[in-house]
Every structure is written in C-alpha cells, then in structure tokens.
Amino acid sequence: MRALIVEDEIPASEELSYLIREHSQIEVVDCLEDGLDVLKFLQEQEVDVLFLDINIPSLDGMMLAQHIGKFARKPYIVFTTAYKEHAAEAFELEAFDYILKPYDEKRIATMLHKLELTFKRDQEQSESMLGELQGEDQAYRRIQGYESAHGLGVEQENDKRQAQVRSGIPQTQQGMEQRVVSSSSPSHPADHLTGTRINLLRNDNIIVTDSADIYYAEAQEKVTKVYTKNGEFTMPVSISDFHSRLPQDTFFRCHRSYLVNLSQIREIVPWFNNTYLLRLRDLEAEVPVSRGKVKEFRQLMRI
Numbered sequence: 062m063r064a065l066i067v068e069d070e071i072p073a074s075e076e077l078s079y080l081i082r083e084h085s086q087i088e089v090v091d092c093l094e095d096g097l098d099v100l101k102f103l104q105e106q107e108v109d110v111l112f113l114d115i116n117i118p119s120l121d122g123m124m125l126a127q128h129i130g131k132f133a134r135k136p137y138i139v140f141t142t143a144y145k146e147h148a149a150e151a152f153e154l155e156a157f158d159y160i161l162k163p164y165d166e167k168r169i170a171t172m173l174h175k176l177e178l179t180f181k182r183d184q185e186q187s188e189s190m191l192g193e194l195q196g197e198d199q200a201y202r203r204i205q206g207y208e209s210a211h212g213l214g215v216e217q218e219n220d221k222r223q224a225q226v227r228s229g230i231p232q233t234q235q236g237m238e239q240r241v242v243s244s245s246s247p248s249h250p251a252d253h254l255t256g257t258r259i260n261l262l263r264n265d266n267i268i269v270t271d272s273a274d275i276y277y278a279e280a281q282e283k284v285t286k287v288y289t290k291n292g293e294f295t296m297p298v299s300i301s302d303f304h305s306r307l308p309q310d311t312f313f314r315c316h317r318s319y320l321v322n323l324s325q326i327r328e329i330v331p332w333f334n335n336t337y338l339l340r341l342r343d344l345e346a347e348v349p350v351s352r353g354k355v356k357e358f359r360q361l362m363r364i
Contacts, residue, residue: 062087062109062180065102067125068141069094069117076164077112077141084166085173096120097333100128104351109180110137110157115147120333123147126154131338131347134281134318137176187282259306261287261294268294272307276325276341277348280318290343315339315358316351323361 064087068074074092081087090108093099097119099111111129115122126138137157140147141164148159157179158172259275261268270289278287280300287294287303296303304312304320314320321339328340330347337350337358350358 062177063107064089064110064112065099065108065136066092066112067094067096067099067117067122068092068112068114070114073114073141073162073164077169080164080166080169081112081173084170085177087173087177094118096122096125099125100333103129103132107134108136110139110176112139112141115140115142115144123150123154126151126156130154131349132318137180139172139176257308261289262296263292263294272311273322273324275307275312275322276344277319277321277346278303279348288344288346313354313358313361315354316349319348321348326362329362329364 062085064081066074066077066089068077078089078092081089087110090106091102093102095118100120113122113126117125120128122140122142126140129135129138138151138154139158139160140151140156141160141162143162145161151159157176160168160172257272259270259272261270268291270291274290276288276290278285278296278300280286283297283299285296285298285300285303287296300314300318300320304314307320311323312320313323321341325341326339327342330338330340332338332349334352336352336355339348339350341348
C-alpha cells in the first residue's frame with residue numbers, strides 16, 4: 062500500500078511515519094502540509110490511503126476529503142486530529158478511521174492491521190469481479206463478431222448494391238467491386254461500436270445503448286464505470302479503449318480517469334488551480350477537468 066501523510070506539524074508527521082513503518086508494510090510516499098498541495102499531488106499520483114489532519118492550511122481536512130470523495134479511485138481516509146467534535150462528520154464522509162492525538166501506539170497498530178486486511182480483501186474482490194467481467198466480455202465480443210458478420214456486413218452490402226443500381230453500374234462490375242472491397246477491407250468486429258449505438262454490459266445481459274444517453278465514464282482499477290440515463294454499467298476495458306468506441310466529436314477525455322459527453326454538460330464550475338468541475342444534466346455527480354486538459358476544453362466549449 063502507498064500512503065500520503067497530510068499534517069502541518071512536523072513532530073506529529075514524523076511520529077506517524079515512524080509508527081506506520083514499525084507496525085505495517087505500508088509505504089509512506091510523501092508528507093504534505095497544505096490542502097491544495099495535496100490536490101495537486103493527487104492529480105499526478107495515486108495513493109491507497111491518506112492520513113489526514115483536519116486543521117491544515119488552504120483547504121481544511123474535511124473540505125479536502127469531500128473533494129477526494131469525487132475522485133474516480135478513492136483512497137481510504139484516516140483522520141488524525143486533536144478534535145473529537147468532527148468524528149460524526151468524518152464518518153459521514155466514509156472515513157476508514159478517526160485517530161485522536163496524541164497518538165496511542167497500540168491504537169495505531171490495531172488500525173494499521175485492520176487497514177491492511179481491508180485493502181487485501183478489497184483487492185481480492187476487485188480481482189474476482191474483474192474475472193467475471195472478462196468472462197462476460199468474451200461472450201460480448203463473440204456477439205459483436207456475429208452481428209458484424211451477419212448483420213452490419215449484410216446491410217452495408219445491400220446499401221452498396223442499391224447505390225450501384227441507382228448509378229447504373231453493370232452487375233458484373235458490381236460483383237468485381239464487391240470482391241475487391243471484401244478482400245482489401247476485412248470487417249472488424251468492433252467497427253459498429255463507433256456509431257451512435259454501443260453495447261454495455263449489465264450482469265449477463267448486453268444493453269444496446271444510444272451513445273447520446275451516456276453522460277460520462279470513469280476509470281476504476283482495470284474496469285470502466287459508465288453512467289447513463291438508464292443507470293450504471295461496468296465495462297471490463299480501459300477507459301482509453303472505451304473512449305475509442307465512442308463518437309470522438311462528442312466525448313472528451315477531460316481527465317486521465319474521466320471522459321464526458323460534452324452535450325450533457327449543464328454547468329461549468331471554476332475549481333482550484335484554474336481547472337473546472339463539470340455538472341451534468343439529471344445527475345448529482347461532478348466530473349473534473351484536469352489542468353493538462355483545460356486549454357483544449359476551453360477551445361471546445363468556446364470559453
């Protein structure tokens with residue numbers, strides 16, 4: 062596991078680092094003092110757990126946890142603070158634990174053991190789910206191949222034949238052209254996914270969905286979560302692969318972990334470091350635009 066300590070008091074930060082090294086296999090990758098610096102750090106790197114003080118500069122721990130809760134991959138959060146009164150709010154934010162200062166070594170050791178066990182369990186569940194999704198994806202791709210060979214290919218040939226008849230091309234020449242097309246342009250099973258329809262997986266079912274009904278997608282581990290007007294789907298592919306199957310003029314990769322349907326944006330909210338949060342029609346979720354994508358996004362949206 063990789064950990065980030067967020068603490069503006071050096072003695073407390075050093076003590077916590079020592080206890081983590083002594084009682085766990087968790088790697089502390091950095092110690093930061095400022096809430097905005099943490100958000101910048103997490104835009105570039107991923108960690109599995111944050112040990113988060115509440116009273117820190119720029120953006121306090123509670124506000125920071127709220128922002129992190131919108132990330133595609135959410136790290137565990139362990140609050141480390143001298144203030145008892147924030148405990149209820151912390152657990153509303155789904156904090157893993159709430160540790161009071163001064164630190165009690167036995168309490169820290171127990172928490173770290175529980176954290177590592179939980180991480181291992183969640184990893185195993187994620188791998189099991191991925192295996193199931195890969196099995197579904199194999200069936201999904203077989204159906205795609207069948208549809209491409211027996212559905213779309215036939216439709217394309219019929220459309221071509223009708224066009225040739227209208228243009229007056231002799232039937233013998235039509236046959237020669239058809240054979241040339243067949244030999245030089247082999248069909249690809251996924252070609253039809255780049256149109257207005259895309260097949261999404263839910264349990265053992267393949268749901269044919271209009272791409273306009275997709276609001277956004279987010280990368281989670283080795284799968285992609287897809288959010289539509291008809292619910293949520295999990296695709297056993299990378300977000301880059303999924304993006305390649307969508308109309309490129311409509312869907313924008315606004316962040317390394319997110320892509321968004323530009324036509325579904327209802328509000329663009331200025332966020333920290335000159336970036337944006339995107340609010341979408343009919344959904345409560347907010348989608349971030351990363352710093353590296355801001356210029357391109359502004360050009361697309363003419364802002």
